[in-house]
Structure formats: structure tokens, C-alpha cells
Amino acid sequence: MRVSLLIAAPLLGCAIPANAEIVADCGPSAGRSFYLTPQRDGWVDDGVSGGRILFDLRGPTDMNIIFRDATGSLVDTERDGGATFVVRHSEGFAEFTAVALYPATGVIETFAITDLGNGTRQLLWTSNKSRVGALGITKVSAFVSECNSRP
Numbered sequence: 084m085r086v087s088l089l090i091a092a093p094l095l096g097c098a099i100p101a102n103a104e105i106v107a108d109c110g111p112s113a114g115r116s117f118y119l120t121p122q123r124d125g126w127v128d129d130g131v132s133g134g135r136i137l138f139d140l141r142g143p144t145d146m147n148i149i150f151r152d153a154t155g156s157l158v159d160t161e162r163d164g165g166a167t168f169v170v171r172h173s174e175g176f177a178e179f180t181a182v183a184l185y186p187a188t189g190v191i192e193t194f195a196i197t198d199l200g201n202g203t204r205q206l207l208w209t210s211n212k213s214r215v216g217a218l219g220i221t222k223v224s225a226f227v228s229e230c231n232s233r234p
Contacts, residue, residue: 104139109206109230111134112136112227118220119222120221121220131150134151136194146168148160164187168182168184181193192209207225208227210224
């Protein structure tokens with residue numbers, strides 16, 4: 084499924100390649116995170132209220148993920164030195180599971196899209212960070228997001 088880049092690009096505020104095959108377009112994420120450092124806040128409500136996540140299929144097991152994070156920064160797994168691997172998918176990518184690894188920072192993210200059978204899909208995703216950034220953030224997070232339907 085090819086989506087109109089005139090729609091997707093402004094939502095993220097970025098340029099998306101003309102040959103992108105967007106297999107999922109997911110909205111804001113809500114969830115919880117356990118913060119260990121810099122402060123031991125423990126479990127807190129967390130999320131990306133204005134976020135959007137696009138999954139660009141590059142090949143049967145190769146994908147790029149582009150999204151806005153909680154700080155408003157654009158994250159592009161490929162441009163940020165990460166690698167994304169599709170570990171499972173249904174025919175036509177109505178459902179899939181992918182893992183994003185960022186070797187330079189040690190960040191690991193998992194993404195699982197499930198077709199709910201009522202014309203909607205849902206994304207469950209996690210993020211594991213250990214001593215990341217200037218603040219040395221160590222946290223684990225779990226989020227949920229609604230996604231577009233897949234024909």
C-alpha cells in the first residue's frame with residue numbers, strides 16, 4: 084500500500100521518500116514507564132500525545148520507522164544509526180512485529196501491530212534505554228497506539 088506523501092510528510096514535518104511503502108500509520112501513544120535514573124521515579128504515566136509513527140517497508144525483513152518522540156524530535160531509525168528488523172508478519176503486513184536496535188546508544192525498541200478485526204489495528208510498543216543522553220536516562224516503557232486500517 085502506497086500512501087500519499089502529501090499527507091504523511093506534513094504530519095511528521097519531514098521529507099519521506101517518494102517510493103516509501105507505508106504499511107502502518109499510528110497516532111499518539113499512551114503508556115507507562117519505569118524510571119531508574121536520573122531520578123528513581125519508579126512507574127509513571129508516559130506517552131507521546133502529539134506523536135505519529137510511520138512504518139516504511141523496505142523489503143521482506145527490512146523496515147524503517149519514522150516518528151516524533153516525546154521531546155518533539157524527529158526519529159528516523161535509519162538516519163539515527165539504528166537498524167530495524169521485521170521478525171514476523173502476516174500476508175500483506177496487516178499484522179507484524181519489528182525490532183529496532185540503536186548500537187551507538189544501546190536503545191532497543193519493539194513494535195507489534197495487531198489487526199483487531201473490526202477495521203482497526205493497534206500498536207503495542209516498548210522502549211528500553213540505559214544511561215541514554217546527557218541526563219543518563221535509564222527507563223523501560225510500554226505504550227499502545229491506534230493505527231490506520233489496512234486494506
